[in-house]
Amino acid sequence: MKFPRNARISRGKLDVAPFASVLFLLAIFVMLTSLVYTPGVRLELPLADELPGTDRPTVAVAVDAGGRLYFENKLMTDAELTRRLKEVVDEFREKPTLIVQADKRVPYGRLIDVTLLARQAGISQALLATLPRALAASGQPKR
DSSP: OOOOOOOOOOOSOOOSHHHHHHHHHHHHHHHHHTTSOOOSOOOOOOBOSSOOOOSSOEEEEEEOTTOOEEETTEEEOHHHHHHHHHHHHHHSSSOOEEEEEEOTTSOHHHHHHHHHHHHHHTOOEEEEOOBOHHHHHTTOOOO
C-alpha cells in the first residue's frame, strides 16, 4: 500500500525575521541571567601557578572573608566542623586531604585554626585552593 505524500520542500527564499527574533530573545536571556542571584559564598581565591595537587581523596572547607566556615554548603562553628569532619574521615578508606578554599583576605591565623581543627578530626594533610593566573587574566570578572 502506498501512502500519499503531502509534504513539500520549500523552494522560496528564507525569511530573516524569525532568525533575528530568536537571536534577540537569546540576547535578552543572556543579559537577564547576569541579574539573577546565584546562591553560595563569594570567595576571591588568591592567584598562584604550579602548586602541587594531591591524588588522595579530598574534603573541601570554605572560609569567607569574615572567617566563617562552610562545609557541605552549610555554615558551621569550629566544634560542628570538627565533629562533621570526624564523621567524614571515617567514611574514607584512606585519610583524605583537606582543601581549604579561603578568601584572600582571611588572616593567616584563621587558616592555621582550620588546619588544626582538621588535625583533630584525623586529617593530617591540608592544601590551600588557588586560582591559576592564566585563568584570572583571561577574563575572570573582578569583584
